[in-house]
Amino acid sequence: MRQEQGWTQVVFSERCGFYQTYLSRIETGQANPTLNAMEVIANALGLTVFELFDQVRQRQTPPVTTTEPPDDTVLSQSESA
Numbered sequence: 001m002r003q004e005q006g007w008t009q010v011v012f013s014e015r016c017g018f019y020q021t022y023l024s025r026i027e028t029g030q031a032n033p034t035l036n037a038m039e040v041i042a043n044a045l046g047l048t049v050f051e052l053f054d055q056v057r058q059r060q061t062p063p064v065t066t067t068e069p070p071d072d073t074v075l076s077q078s079e080s081a
Helices: 009-016 020-027 035-044 049-060
Strands: none
Touching: 009 020, 009 035, 035 049
């Protein structure tokens, strides 16, 4: 989300008041931010914590796809008997 704003880690970490290395560890999954840190990140993005969580959830949810058998499926005589 910070990249969509065109912010580098350095710029965004300054907006949040975090060390750039801490922000990098959060982004790579090497650190788990506290709820307070999540609130700071959300505010820096112009979001509430709830909006931030919702956007993250939407990005992680794979699209639902359905597969249907082809309409021209023909059963052989041994399968239909």
